Amino acid sequence: MSDEAIRKRTKETANKLFGKGIRLNPPYLMWREFDKDLANDFSKFITGNLYSRTVLTLPERQMAACAMLAAIRAGDELKLHVNAALNVGCDPKKLTEIFFQVATYAGMPAVNEALEVYREVLKERDEWPIK
Amino acid sequence: MSDEAIRKRTKETANKLFGKGIRLNPPYLMWREFDKDLANDFSKFITGNLYSRTVLTLPERQMAACAMLAAIRAGDELKLHVNAALNVGCDPKKLTEIFFQVATYAGMPAVNEALEVYREVLKERDEWPIK
Amino acid sequence: MSDEAIRKRTKETANKLFGKGIRLNPPYLMWREFDKDLANDFSKFITGNLYSRTVLTLPERQMAACAMLAAIRAGDELKLHVNAALNVGCDPKKLTEIFFQVATYAGMPAVNEALEVYREVLKERDEWPIK
Amino acid sequence: MSDEAIRKRTKETANKLFGKGIRLNPPYLMWREFDKDLANDFSKFITGNLYSRTVLTLPERQMAACAMLAAIRAGDELKLHVNAALNVGCDPKKLTEIFFQVATYAGMPAVNEALEVYREVLKERDEWPIK
Amino acid sequence: MSDEAIRKRTKETANKLFGKGIRLNPPYLMWREFDKDLANDFSKFITGNLYSRTVLTLPERQMAACAMLAAIRAGDELKLHVNAALNVGCDPKKLTEIFFQVATYAGMPAVNEALEVYREVLKERDEWPIK
């Protein structure tokens, strides 16, 4: 795939995932402040390649990403990806359910931290309470 | 819900998830050797309640469980749940994809440990290589 | 055990652990905002069953819970449980000691985060410095 | 405290904790193969100082150590410390209970890995099943 | 080594690492509020012994410490050690590079949290942007 094509795909996928909803400082902007070229490489590999794959649909991918981020208790990153999950049409009730299901595998601190982040994002999006 | 109903649901869900595929020593049997009553309580709460909920379909729940277990690098538990995922009809290609997607959030050691477990389960189930 | 009996035990144990000391938003209230029935199920299983068991005394259980939460660096949850530990009569000097003993197993970041939370709780309870 | 006194205390505490029960290769021997002086420094600081303190009784300290090691899923180290816990007189039923209580904070993979190690140690000590 | 010599070495190494740059509350001061003697023991063992060793140069040791703290996502401790790394002459560009290299092993949440802390320290030191 040409570099031009990858750039285009990176932009399109980034837009679907992060182009709406709450305002956040995407990590990409921070990477750029440290190293512009490497920031582009990360962006093209992560967003343009991994996130743009089609084996999973985008909502399926975001459900899995939210499950992982909740389990490893990465709240800031979860905020980005729960917003992205809602942007690509994940069912908000299914996201809630995933966070409760974390209990068995990673324990209640992980559940509680994820629900806290999730509720905050829903409020900022004016989509709380879930209907 | 009556205790009888919960027992029935526990058994049915356990059967769907763990009743086929590779032979494993389910944690439930170990719990029983330590404390029979508590083993039943855990089983009814986890399998009879959490795993039996219907907000997510069973395949969706298993996809999320596999994503979490890969991310926290819990190989033994992943073995159980990847087998269960295949038992309830998860697409093996989508499971592969989830394990590769772990890279961004939890790094390559998590990816590699998950793929290792997954390949082992597929071989024991005689479903390797994935078609 | 009847559902009524479990509710009663849940309430009694919750009261012993969380009914005094600092004001915190218990996770139970957040769970309820997402799913009222599941919130009750978690509460009955965790507080009414696990926390109400008598193999360990409540102070012994809280010492172990604080040890675990310090080791996995779950500060918000630790705040709840260190307050509960003090409510059920754990010796404040023994809690300090547990947090220092974390050093060998989980390293100094875990020690420091736990002591920080602990000192904050003691101050809010007006029990600082420890006598 | 004189260096001689610390050496004596290190030896006494090491003997109480690790002088009986199952045969294990203590990490100290491995440290020595890499750096003899540093091995002694670690041993004197950890065993002669931290483990020899008296704010917690030795059984209380071991209960907390087992809780932490189970929560962070450090199976090899847990093997050493569960054996030491039994050596200093911890109630085997209370140790079981601690491992089940891990569920709420660190999830079932941590519970299962701890019980697995614990059962193995009890068998090697010929103390299984717990009476 | 005499206790006097260890105290001297502790002080010298603490001064090289933490005597300049941003103002932080060193954990040592918090330890002291809980237990003065134990605080001194930790300080002498960690700073006077481990940090004062000469197998690695101080900048090499700080590079490794920053790599570890980024990988385990211990932001508060990283703040201390990134400041110390700059105090002992680590190349700021190499520190950036280490944080990007975390991606492969511990994933992007670890990278992002580390860069965030690092940028904050650089700004407080008035050394941002890196030249």
Next chain:
Amino acid sequence: MSDEAIRKRTKETANKLFGKGIRLNPPYLMWREFDKDLANDFSKFITGNLYSRTVLTLPERQMAACAMLAAIRAGDELKLHVNAALNVGCDPKKLTEIFFQVATYAGMPAVNEALEVYREVLKERDEWPIK
């Protein structure tokens, strides 16, 4: 950079890091069995891009990688990278030192698991004991 140039750089860097020492199944071969194209993408991004950068020298990069992998207790991956560290000329005494320095940040289970892996690699390379 042209795709041809990246392939070449991937191969060269892989050869420097993994072309000597102990025989291991590189994760790349496993990735290929699951998805040939994605395996190449990962390899080019990780080895051809990240590992081939020159801000850190290869030995500096490997020291940092070993520090991270020890801290997150990723033994299999550490085995690969400690072997690679020795292949690119890291001082074996400095690697030992890094693993001991893990104690402060991630605790003794991480130290012990890392030294265990390291000794095993040194023995397989016939470089044990370290001179």
